[in-house]
Amino acid sequence: MPLLGFGVYQNYTAKASVLEAFKAGYRHVDSAQVYRNEAAVGEAVKESGIDRHELFITSKCVSQNHGYETTLKGVDQSLVKFGFDYIDLFLIHDPMSGTEKRLATYKALLECQKAGKIRSVGVSNYGVKHLEEIKNAGLELPTVNQIELHPLCQQKPIVNYCRENSIIVQAYCPIIRGKMDHPAIQAVSRKHGRDPAQVLLRWSLQNEFxxxxxxxxxxxxxSNAQLYDFALDAEDMAKLDALDEGDTGAISWNPVNHL
Known part of the structure; x- marks a missing residue:
């Protein structure tokens, strides 16, 4: 999995944007069934001429579509929309369907993995409780947990759990949806002569997200992909680490504490 992904949430020009992302060097695209742009992503992949095996494509199933049979059907529908033989990573989009449906959905994804329809199974917006639920059911833990993550919302309990259990942490809203006017972020940006988004993405990479x-x-x-010719030093990282506001720092739905 490439360490930098390209998100297409609420992107209504997804095909053109993904083609631009490929030109800029991205090889990882994060989509979802509810984004309604799987077909556009698939078209961009086909038009790009890049070998499918060089790309890493993700989709997700939202809670309204959870359940064993609906998940099996949904994965097949996503494959058709993408025009792919397989999907690299498939996530449970959120934990809001309740224990029974969450586990049924997860089992369905594991079945799809065994069938070769998806390569890896993961989750999104899962808290420690939801991850422990999978473990207690005797199932293998997910490879990925995708959560809102940036200096203002660092989700340390979940991140620590994932690290202890070898679960990769993906960070959505890593540039705080453009709300980057905090003085500390601006100061680090000026110090390195880089824009604030690059600083935030570099912080994420150096935290192994x-x-x-x-x-x-x-x-x-x-510009969001130009991250590998500079590094933040310990002082920079400490300054950004100190910005954590816990749950109140979230700018998205962030349903990690949902029962």
């Missing part, structure tokens, strides 16, 4: 920035603007798509 997999950030998923999104943009429909070609110049932003390109």
């Amino acid at each position: 997999v950030p998923l920035p999104k943009s429909a603007t070609p110049s932003r798509i390109e």
